[in-house]
Amino acid sequence: MNGTLHWDATFPLLRLDGAGTRNFVQGQTSADVTNTPEGALVQTCWLTATGRLRALLELRLRADGADVLVLAGDATDVSKGFDQVIFPADRVRLQPITEQRRVQPLSSNSVALWLDHNSPIPADWISDPADPQQFERWRIEQGLAIGPGELSANANPLELGLADHVSLSKGCYLGQETVAKLANLGGTKQELRGWICNQVLSIGDTLRCNGERAGKITSVFATPEGSIGLALVRRQHLAAETLEGSESQSVQLHILPMDQRQRSVNPNAELC
Numbered sequence: 604m605n606g607t608l609h610w611d612a613t614f615p616l617l618r619l620d621g622a623g624t625r626n627f628v629q630g631q632t633s634a635d636v637t638n639t640p641e642g643a644l645v646q647t648c649w650l651t652a653t654g655r656l657r658a659l660l661e662l663r664l665r666a667d668g669a670d671v672l673v674l675a676g677d678a679t680d681v682s683k684g685f686d687q688v689i690f691p692a693d694r695v696r697l698q699p700i701t702e703q704r705r706v707q708p709l710s711s712n713s714v715a716l717w718l719d720h721n722s723p724i725p726a727d728w729i730s731d732p733a734d735p736q737q738f739e740r741w742r743i744e745q746g747l748a749i750g751p752g753e754l755s756a757n758a759n760p761l762e763l764g765l766a767d768h769v770s771l772s773k774g775c776y777l778g779q780e781t782v783a784k785l786a787n788l789g790g791t792k793q794e795l796r797g798w799i800c801n802q803v804l805s806i807g808d809t810l811r812c813n814g815e816r817a818g819k820i821t822s823v824f825a826t827p828e829g830s831i832g833l834a835l836v837r838r839q840h841l842a843a844e845t846l847e848g849s850e851s852q853s854v855q856l857h858i859l860p861m862d863q864r865q866r867s868v869n870p871n872a873e874l875c
Contacts, residue, residue: 644662
């Protein structure tokens with residue numbers, strides 16, 4: 604593997620035991636795990652009843668249950684939410700929250716591994732662990748919606764670029780009705796976009812187009828040239844090259860993931 608950096612972090616882990624576990628996670632999360640092999644990692648969403656993202660999860664199914672790693676969100680909330688809907692007939696037991704180490708190369712479409720805390724990374728990973736700033740910049744450039752600003756945005760997974768974490772063909776699950784309706788009607792009101800600015804902006808700043816509210820900044824990373832970040836942009840403004848920041852800054856929009864050509868301000872970009 605010709606990587607240069609990898610993400611090495613520890614996350615909260617929920618353990619579910621019992622013969623009914625596969626059916627339980629099928630009904631409580633957004634991915635289809637019907638035919639998922641034991642040991643495979645599957646990323647999925649835990650949603651509200653109205654389809655809003657509450658947590659991003661990574662599942663590993665076992666013969667006798669499943670391990671649920673909380674990539675983003677409040678693990679205590681996930682645990683309480685699961686516990687409230689587990690009944691004796693489900694044949695599922697929820698264990699106390701523990702921790703799990705997870706490593707992943709900082710490259711597009713890379714595959715993560717779960718390791719013991721003292722285990723070395725694979726010998727063919729020619730890479731070093733990324734520091735928090737290196738990881739955050741990569742996360743933003745990839746459009747990985749696990750920042751506090753994305754999780755608190757009251758947005759659904761389709762708006763956050765997490766469509767591949769959602770099954771539109773499996774049966775009922777928590778939040779399924781709303782997500783299916785949005786997908787079938789193509790009716791998302793906003794989408795996640797990358798942006799770049801020659802000034803440092805702030806999470807929560809409103810983006811405007813000709814004075815009209817066009818979006819909201821959800822993540823910011825300061826750079827020597829200014830800042831880059833993520834924003835939820837209203838559907839009617841997705842075609843704009845630039846929007847205006849809260850103090851009339853020029854904020855250039857980019858489809859995710861952002862490539863090398865999109866990491867500097869284009870002086871010729873058309874203003875909103």
